[in-house]
Amino acid sequence: MTMLSNPSRKYQAFPQIDLPNRQWPGNVISAPPRWLSTDLRDGNQSIIDPMDAVKKNRFFDLLVEIGVKEIEVGFPSAGATEFDFIQGLVRSGRVPGDVMLQVLTQSREDLIRTSFESLEGAGTAIVHLYNAVSPAWRDIVFRMSKDEVREIAIHGAKVMRDEAAKRPDTDWNFQYSPETFSTAELDFSIEVCEAVMDVLQPTAEKPIILNLPATVEAATPNIYADQIEYFCRNLPNREAAVISLHTHNDRGTGVAAAELGLMAGADRVEGCLFGNGERTGNCCLVTVALNMYTQGIDPGLDFSDIDRVIETVEYCNQIPVHQRHPYGGELVFTAFSGSHQDAIKKGFSAHEAQNDERWRIPYLPIDPADLGRSYEAVIRVNSQSGKGGFAWVLEQDQGLKLPKAMQADFSRHVQHLADELGRELNAADIWDAFQTAYHVKTPDKHFQLVSYEESRATDGTRVFAGTISVQGKEQSVSGRGNGLISSVIDTIRESFGVELEVSDYSEHALGAGTHANAAAYLQCRDASGRTLWGVGIDEDVATASVRAVLSAANSAIAK
Numbered sequence: 249m250t251m252l253s254n255p256s257r258k259y260q261a262f263p264q265i266d267l268p269n270r271q272w273p274g275n276v277i278s279a280p281p282r283w284l285s286t287d288l289r290d291g292n293q294s295i296i297d298p299m300d301a302v303k304k305n306r307f308f309d310l311l312v313e314i315g316v317k318e319i320e321v322g323f324p325s326a327g328a329t330e331f332d333f334i335q336g337l338v339r340s341g342r343v344p345g346d347v348m349l350q351v352l353t354q355s356r357e358d359l360i361r362t363s364f365e366s367l368e369g370a371g372t373a374i375v376h377l378y379n380a381v382s383p384a385w386r387d388i389v390f391r392m393s394k395d396e397v398r399e400i401a402i403h404g405a406k407v408m409r410d411e412a413a414k415r416p417d418t419d420w421n422f423q424y425s426p427e428t429f430s431t432a433e434l435d436f437s438i439e440v441c442e443a444v445m446d447v448l449q450p451t452a453e454k455p456i457i458l459n460l461p462a463t464v465e466a467a468t469p470n471i472y473a474d475q476i477e478y479f480c481r482n483l484p485n486r487e488a489a490v491i492s493l494h495t496h497n498d499r500g501t502g503v504a505a506a507e508l509g510l511m512a513g514a515d516r517v518e519g520c521l522f523g524n525g526e527r528t529g530n531c532c533l534v535t536v537a538l539n540m541y542t543q544g545i546d547p548g549l550d551f552s553d554i555d556r557v558i559e560t561v562e563y564c565n566q567i568p569v570h571q572r573h574p575y576g577g578e579l580v581f582t583a584f585s586g587s588h589q590d591a592i593k594k595g596f597s598a599h600e601a602q603n604d605e606r607w608r609i610p611y612l613p614i615d616p617a618d619l620g621r622s623y624e625a626v627i628r629v630n631s632q633s634g635k636g637g638f639a640w641v642l643e644q645d646q647g648l649k650l651p652k653a654m655q656a657d658f659s660r661h662v663q664h665l666a667d668e669l670g671r672e673l674n675a676a677d678i679w680d681a682f683q684t685a686y687h688v689k690t691p692d693k694h695f696q697l698v699s700y701e702e703s704r705a706t707d708g709t710r711v712f713a714g715t716i717s718v719q720g721k722e723q724s725v726s727g728r729g730n731g732l733i734s735s736v737i738d739t740i741r742e743s744f745g746v747e748l749e750v751s752d753y754s755e756h757a758l759g760a761g762t763h764a765n766a767a768a769y770l771q772c773r774d775a776s777g778r779t780l781w782g783v784g785i786d787e788d789v790a791t792a793s794v795r796a797v798l799s800a801a802n803s804a805i806a807k
């Protein structure tokens with residue numbers, strides 16, 4: 249079996265839409281749409297084990313919590329589980345006053361009646377009627393003419409109207425979907441929708457929802473936008489209709505199609521959290537909402553604890569959210585590669601220094617904190633990582649701010665360890681490698697600081713006195729102020745024969761919560777001209793600087 253050398257024998261390009269002077273490319277999304285979650289219907293009908301009432305209730309509560317106001321809760325005529333859940337929900341009193349339940353039904357009399365019965369007692373609700381309108385469905389599924397297919401819709405609308413009239417205590421809203429809209433003739437879809445409107449008599453005050461599905465996504469998203477703009481321009485009595493989008497993701501552009509559809513004039517978006525749904529899924533509501541958020545628009549949906557949302561969605565659907573799913577995936581705030589880590593680290597520093605909230609962190613389109621994620625997870629280190637990665641980890645974990653040149657030196661050790669272990673390095677691996685590389689944990693044969701005392705002279709300069717040892721031989725060291733490092737270096741040359749020449753030195757205080765108060769970094773050359781680094785970490789700066797000298801001396805004798 250091979251792919252076709254000439255696929256045009258089997259597949260044809262989707263025709264362009266004749267839409268002169270299309271407006272949507274110049275439009276911007278400036279306000280959130282009405283959102284409808286179809287997780288409990290389109291999402292539920294697409295999973296291996298449809299949700300039981302416990303899962304459906306848990307999902308429903310989550311949707312209410314994040315702020316979804318229109319929720320398609322099921323397909324009541326599909327069976328007792330669906331019907332009982334919907335009726336149970338209505339009777340439970342758990343549906344907030346500003347949330348509307350929606351149910352879906354084929355345009356068949358008995359199914360429509362069952363759907364109304366399932367909502368008995370609801371304060372307000374939407375009944376959603378559908379039938380497919382495109383040529384393939386007309387020819388293959390229904391084997392009906394256009395007139396007969398239009399008649400299915402008209403008959404369904406009449407049953408809806410009559411069933412609603414029998415239950416005046418509920419505020420009924422009607423939704424109609426010309427299923428397969430995206431592959432149907434536009435004028436025929438309009439004709440069918442107009443016929444449904446003739447029956448239901450919507451007004452601007454009490455509009456009908458016309459939901460225009462890309463039941464199967466068949467073209468680039470600009471074509472869908474053209475279809476929506478064409479529909480909006482040519483539907484008579486447009487003001488009596490809420491135009492709703494329901495995209496699928498067969499070509500991987502379900503979100504893009506919904507966004508362009510909004511630009512083309514739609515008012516409402518249907519979809520599922522994290523894009524669950526038939527085949528490749530529905531439009532992902534999380535992505536569309538957070539795309540808006542990153543453009544400065546409040547989407548009216550709250551994903552500030554996105555991990556909890558994911559936990560519930562994964563539990564209910566029994567499908568994991570992909571690690572790279574926009575905004576929610578486990579890896580989307582993680583940078584492995586060195587240049588990304590470097591840029592993110594610089595971005596966070598610049599962000600801390602600026603005095604406004606403007607978000608300008610390279611590689612991160614959204615602040616992870618807005619979604620309840622922590623910065624700690626941002627940078628991870630493996631063999632692809634550069635200096636920025638471990639420097640960030642050492643700074644976050646130990647408070648150490650390594651000088652640039654020392655980062656380059658330590659980089660060799662990290663690279664070596666990552667190659668050797670063949671896995672991601674965690675913070676403990678990096679700290680351990682650092683202590684080994686710079687002899688922070690000193691074995692017996694190395695230079696040790698045996699005892700020490702730091703005090704202040706009357707003029708305020710720091711005075712240090714202590715004892716160092718190597719291989720059992722002890723020697724006193726002392727010094728004050730800026731001369732301390734050179735006096736220790738002189739001592740280890742004269743007493744132990746180890747030559748060091750200082751080329752750079754820096755120190756800094758360690759932040760609150762770290763295990764010591766000061767860190768000192770010393771760059772030296774040994775007798776053969778090799779560059780060595782020493783690091784000292786201690787309660788006070790003087791002791792840290794002495795330790796840095798001993799650390800460099802240990803590197804000299806270890807080499």
Ligand SMILES: CC(=O)SCCNC(=O)CCNC(=O)[C@H](O)C(C)(C)COP(=O)(O)OP(=O)(O)OC[C@H]1O[C@@H](n2cnc3c(N)ncnc32)[C@H](O)[C@@H]1OP(=O)(O)O
Nearest residue numbers: 293323325326327354355356378379380389390400427463
């Ligand atoms: C695009 C979507 O996602 S639409 C939602 C789809 N969701 C579901 O189907 C889930 C729930 N469905 C079910 O549980 C069942 O299919 C039921 C209960 C609705 C109906 O079951 P059944 O009566 O056994 O029939 P089945 O589903 O096979 O329906 C096929 C018949 O319905 C007709 N039909 C399909 N859609 C529609 C429609 N929207 N309006 C009218 N008739 C329709 C078909 O032409 C076919 O007719 P035929 O038997 O004369 O050839």
Ligand SMILES: CC(C)C(=O)C(=O)O
Nearest residue numbers: 378425427461463494
């Ligand atoms: C019923 C409709 C809205 C649907 O699910 C689809 O066309 O995908």
